[in-house]
Amino acid sequence: MHPEVDKDASGTRTTATQVLIVGAGPTGLVLALWLTRQGVAVRIVDKTAEPGTTSRAVGVTARTLELYRQMGLADALVAGGVKVPAVNLWVKGTRAARLPFEQMGTGLTPYPYVLVFPQDEHERLLIARLGELGVAVERQTELVRFEQRGDGVRAILRKGDEGDGAEETCEASYLAGCDGARSVVREALATGFPGGTYAAVFYVADVDSEGPAANGEIHVDLDDSDFLAVFPLKQTGRVRLIGSVLEGGEPGSFTFDDVRERASQHMKFSFRHVNWFSTYHVHHRVAASFREGRVFLLGDAAHIHSPVGGQGMNTGIGDAVNLSWKLAAVLNGGAGEAVLDSYEPERIAFARKLVSTTDRIFTLVTKPGAVARLVRTRLAPRIAPLSFRFEAVRRFVFLTVSQIAVEYREGPLSEGEAGEVHGGDRLPWVTVEKNAEGWADNFAPLAALAWQAHVYGDAGEGVADVCAELGLPLHRFAWTPATERAGLARGATYLVRPDGYVALADADGDPERLRRYCAEHDAVLASTSRVANGTGNGG
Numbered sequence: 001m002h003p004e005v006d007k008d009a010s011g012t013r014t015t016a017t018q019v020l021i022v023g024a025g026p027t028g029l030v031l032a033l034w035l036t037r038q039g040v041a042v043r044i045v046d047k048t049a050e051p052g053t054t055s056r057a058v059g060v061t062a063r064t065l066e067l068y069r070q071m072g073l074a075d076a077l078v079a080g081g082v083k084v085p086a087v088n089l090w091v092k093g094t095r096a097a098r099l100p101f102e103q104m105g106t107g108l109t110p111y112p113y114v115l116v117f118p119q120d121e122h123e124r125l126l127i128a129r130l131g132e133l134g135v136a137v138e139r140q141t142e143l144v145r146f147e148q149r150g151d152g153v154r155a156i157l158r159k160g161d162e163g164d165g166a167e168e169t170c171e172a173s174y175l176a177g178c179d180g181a182r183s184v185v186r187e188a189l190a191t192g193f194p195g196g197t198y199a200a201v202f203y204v205a206d207v208d209s210e211g212p213a214a215n216g217e218i219h220v221d222l223d224d225s226d227f228l229a230v231f232p233l234k235q236t237g238r239v240r241l242i243g244s245v246l247e248g249g250e251p252g253s254f255t256f257d258d259v260r261e262r263a264s265q266h267m268k269f270s271f272r273h274v275n276w277f278s279t280y281h282v283h284h285r286v287a288a289s290f291r292e293g294r295v296f297l298l299g300d301a302a303h304i305h306s307p308v309g310g311q312g313m314n315t316g317i318g319d320a321v322n323l324s325w326k327l328a329a330v331l332n333g334g335a336g337e338a339v340l341d342s343y344e345p346e347r348i349a350f351a352r353k354l355v356s357t358t359d360r361i362f363t364l365v366t367k368p369g370a371v372a373r374l375v376r377t378r379l380a381p382r383i384a385p386l387s388f389r390f391e392a393v394r395r396f397v398f399l400t401v402s403q404i405a406v407e408y409r410e411g412p413l414s415e416g417e418a419g420e421v422h423g424g425d426r427l428p429w430v431t432v433e434k435n436a437e438g439w440a441d442n443f444a445p446l447a448a449l450a451w452q453a454h455v456y457g458d459a460g461e462g463v464a465d466v467c468a469e470l471g472l473p474l475h476r477f478a479w480t481p482a483t484e485r486a487g488l489a490r491g492a493t494y495l496v497r498p499d500g501y502v503a504l505a506d507a508d509g510d511p512e513r514l515r516r517y518c519a520e521h522d523a524v525l526a527s528t529s530r531v532a533n534g535t536g537n538g539g
Contacts, residue, residue: 013168017043018331020155020172022185024051024137026119027299027316028178029126033071034324036133038449038498039332043170044135045157047142051127054278055119056204058231058240059310062402063426065111066500067321070446074111076125081117082232087218089381093266095212096222096381099388105398107485109429110443114218114401116231118240119313140165143184146175148293174327175295178316181283183301189292195285195355198306198362200227200244202282205256206275208238213267221266222376227362228263237272242307251279282306284359286351290344296323303351306362311354314403319347325449325498326523333526339413346408408501415517418494418507420487425502427454427494428486433478445475449498451524453514456483457490460509470518470525495524 019035021028024046032044060077068074089097105112127137138159144167146155153175159165177185186193213219214237219230228243243259256277263269286303290296299316323343329335387393399405407425408414414424421428431441439445445452453467457479467474472495477483479490488494493514495504503524504517518524 013166014171015043015168016171017041018173019043019176019327020153020170020174021045021176021178022143023177023179023183023299023301024048024123024127025178025180025299025316026057026122026126026313027320028176029123029130029137030317031176031178031298031320031324032135033126033130033133034321034449035328036130036135037071038325038328040324040328042135043138043172044130045138045141045143047140049140051123051137052120054204054206054276055122055240056202056242056278056280056307057119057122057310057313058116058242059314060115060117060122061311061314061404062105062109062111062113062398063404063406064314064317065115066109066404066429066443067317069110069443070449070500071129072447073125073129077117077122078111078115080121080125080234081115082216082234084114084116084218084232085216087220088213089384090213090219090221090267091223091377091381093223093268095219096377097385098217099384104394105402105404108395108398109402109404110441111402112398116218116233116240118233122313143179146185146188146295148295153294173294173331176323177295177297177301178299178320180300181304183297185295186287186297186301189289189295189297191292191297192288193285194288195283195304197281197283198244200282201249201251201254201279202227202242202244202307203254203256203259203277203279205241205259205277206233206238207241207256207271208235208273208275210237210270210272211268213269214239219267221262222380223266226262228266230263230267238275251281254279284355286348286355290319290348291340296343298323302347303355305355305358310401311358311403315351315354318350318403318406321499322347328498329523329526333523335523335526339521339523342408342412346411346413349410350406413497413503413521413523415503416505416507416513418492418505419489421489421494421502421505423502423505425505427496427500427502428488430477430480430482430486430488432483433480442475442477443500445473446496446498446500448473451498451503452496454494454496455491455509456488460491460493460511462511463493463509463514466511466515470515472518472524 018041021044032042035042065074085102087099088095101114103112141159144156144158153172155170158167213230216232221228231240256274284305290302298319326339409422409424416423452473454475456477489507491509493506493509494502497503506513
């Protein structure tokens, strides 16, 4: 969608759009994709001249793949990535333990595995899909300043190499800051960014190698207090090294030769070629707020943390999806601004928990001293394999790493409980008997990117009538042992949000409760009205 263009009295170029997105990393690109699919006009700008050719993030969680499936993107990532069968722990140059990850999430998600797909390739895929929808990233375009007005945001943009081009004014209804750890948007808001910076310098390297740690699995060295992990890439023998150096130097002050010996000796690597090498500092911070008026913070602009667990990029993508449907409900569906108030409480709570958790884990794996070394090199390699023999442990690890356990139960849009499912939970995934629409699982209708009601078994009397009255799609699924195992309740009504989370879980299947919820939350009615009138394009 192209922005409207005009000129003011002074001849300055003025454009208008509904949402201005600053930053074209995965977070900004996903936000642009979801908004465009829902009929919202966007501009996405980035000060860099081209997409990144190196990447720090490599892991894609099952929850991200579920969200991408709604956009028809998941298959492309799976085809281009590596399904990781196991994580190996190394001590003193020997593989001390192997933790099997194959099918660890079987029955929980269509994507029951860990997927490695580098961020640079990830971004290129997102850019291509956005281009197919008629939206291009505006490169070498930086945000200079902005001001909020009652009905929108006036942003001053500058286009050109090193910011020496002409300025233009962009009038937007909302502004999304997806511009990374050094976010100009966040700094302009002057919101706090509490936390700290790790003393270690991190590095990432893309190398062609040979040896037992180049076998298509993840490998982690526990020997020293420096962090070192190896991730497989699609090409045979090609791996991504992510590590840290605790003592000495700053980013840019050392090369791959300074870290080569440890990887060679500790994991028996033989390096054929170094494709690229980069160093950087890592912080652990969460912004004091994710929203001020019509301006929002997402991704690294809102929260940053250690690379342990590969959660950062995926969390930013979750921010983007969460915000996108709410903006669409307000802009194109006529919902009240109250729905936007739910973005910060839903996402900031998870970000704070995540930063705290990854910080504790990183501190544990890098802490110096005899006791910490004993835990890493002796206890962890023995206890971890024993723990993984228990299905409950494997499931807990997968639920955490995959982000499918992220929930919004305390959020302002969440209500009720039916079976083991609460309002605010991700809709449990189940395979189902094919219905008239030919669906093989209950996630298939989520491709509509719209509110919908789900019933497993027979719907309560009057539920279908209320759904028809509200223009709310009602999807009925047969009651099977699989739906019961998933924790769903027979005959209950589940009102599902456009992002696949349950808003209302009503065990009684009471049509009046459904009607009342929709009346109290006008985003539901606005969304269904928009879809019914054909003003959205998410079908």
